[in-house]
Amino acid sequence: MTTPVASPCRNLCALDRQRESCTGCGRTIEEIVHWRSLTDAQRAAVMQRVGDFQPAERPSPFPPPARQTAP
Numbered sequence: 001m002t003t004p005v006a007s008p009c010r011n012l013c014a015l016d017r018q019r020e021s022c023t024g025c026g027r028t029i030e031e032i033v034h035w036r037s038l039t040d041a042q043r044a045a046v047m048q049r050v051g052d053f054q055p056a057e058r059p060s061p062f063p064p065p066a067r068q069t070a071p
Helices: 029-037 040-050
Strands: none
Touching: 029 040
8 A cells, every 4th residue: 555645735825816826835726625535646746746836935923032232
């Protein structure tokens, strides 16, 4: 038995409306919605397409620490 193809999800989900895909993993909404029902061959095809995908830069939700100045 072969190991199922793992999801490329990086938990950085957001929709890029121009490309109609996730900014975190590069999959289309259809690929995300139907991932569990895809065959391993279909998943492998998706992975080949998004394999080198680089997630979009997102600003940190946390502000940088305040710099302390010497008195």
